[in-house]
Amino acid sequence: MEIHQLKTFVAVAREGSITNASDQLCLSQPAVSAHIKAMEETLGIPLFDRTPRGMSLTAEGQRLLTKAEQTLDAHRELLEEATRIKGRLTGKLRLGAGGSTRSDELGHLLTVLSERYPEVDVELQHGTSLEILNGIRNGHLDAGFYNEAGTPGSELATIEITQFGIYLAAPPGLVSTSNPLDWQALADLPWIGPTTHSCCGQAAETLFKQHQIRPKRIISIDRESVTRTLIAGGVGIGLLHAETAQEAEQCGEIEIISEAQQTVQVLFAYLAGRAENPLLSAASSILREQLFE
Template sequence: MDTQHLQAFVAVAETGSFSSAGQRLHLTQPAISKRIATLEQQLDSPLFDRIGRQISLTQAGRSLLPNAKRILQEVADAQRAVADLRGEVRGQLSIATSHHIGLHRLPPILRHFTERYPEVKLDLHFLDSEQAYEEVLQGRFDLGIITLAPESDQRIAEDVIWRDQLHFVTAHNHPLAQRAPLTLADLSPWQAILPDTNTYTTQLVQALFSERQLALEVGMVTNHLDTLKMMVSIGLGWGVLPQTLLSDGQVHPLTLDHPPITRSLGAIHHKQRSLNNAARVFLQLLKG
């Protein structure tokens, strides 16, 4: 049973589409279909029901899926273990990171790593921290460099790399910018611009308002902090931004009568997924 056939099967099962599986594996749709057909012939059983454009796993497919994932993981672990025995820093390093960290924290580390270890194929994906966390939990990435979850899953190992202080901000001509100090009650009547409610950052802000039984009116939502900054800067509402985005003076930091909000940024990996030499070296660079 060829591992390439199993990779195609898992990709189709997870994406629900032959074309999407092809995009994930950088293959054409006919190539994916051929691998699935070969695997079905080897097992003498259909793995997918095909009704129009919709596909779903058959009973045989549902039975095979967890075993296929386990086999692929064990093969990948074996390949890493052999390479690690030779002390080599090469192969593939897959990383999921948030847009903010990827744009404002990682560039110097990525530059240093790629210059020092050119034989490592870096597979970098930009995802929301919450999605990246789930992807690492499913074993799809070696590392996640993200905003850390308030409560960590016991299957995840994490290292805090940065402490990010968050600031309440408005446009310079916003009515709130003319007042100091402010309370959360002063902010409550005004429209906020925040990331989606399932993000760790917005959960921190929502908790502050909920503790004081204050309404939080979120009028606009964007998960990209650079976009949020632009929307705040033109007066569409108040928002919350990390210190790293305030140096250019485009927004006005508000003075509030409560301790600063901080969030933890760092690296995560699955405890049951062995780290190869490339991942271990990258973690060392992150920790400084």
């Protein structure tokens, strides 16, 4: 039995005639009659008495009318609930944040997600850019912010959040700022920086290849704040993001001696094959709104 047949049955019962019911339902009179006949054949009982004054419910029809109305109410409620569900997001969004992820973009995303979609749980994991990328690729993370010094992988969908440069910095007075720099002399100094998997580590490797040097000593540090402190303390030279390097130079802590890399992108990324995921779509929309404000 079809829902439209139940609607026809209730309409005829309320209107008391095929003619009035057909007008209400925007159906032809033969169509209304066919619906009633099909119901009676399916149920095996008469629903109406046909009289000169119209359609009158039988005793059986009267008993079924209440059930029919309840069924139509339940059907309507189901559709209304489905509509509400479509407009409401639920679930868990697992986000990764690299060490240099700016707190304003991340904070804005988390705040707006909470306001618009209070039933979405966000699980935030911090890590290096490599850890964030691996998490996205192996499914342990849904999306994340990371630094990209080259070209993003073709399997990723990305949104550029911002860009920054990388500078080579030294303690004040330690390195002659003559042009050109003596790179062989720089190789004799301790270098402070993260592993080659980070943007600064990749920029350092590019410098080594470009100037055909290999430092005698490399101190691996995975926190830029620590790198800044060690450079300022005279431990060695190292790479800093442009904003950090410029601030430290203004404070007299370090000297910028060379540009290591002009552009590193900060990207929000997720697997391109998951672009239709509602949670990822919502997060992407919020970030784009902020970027184009």
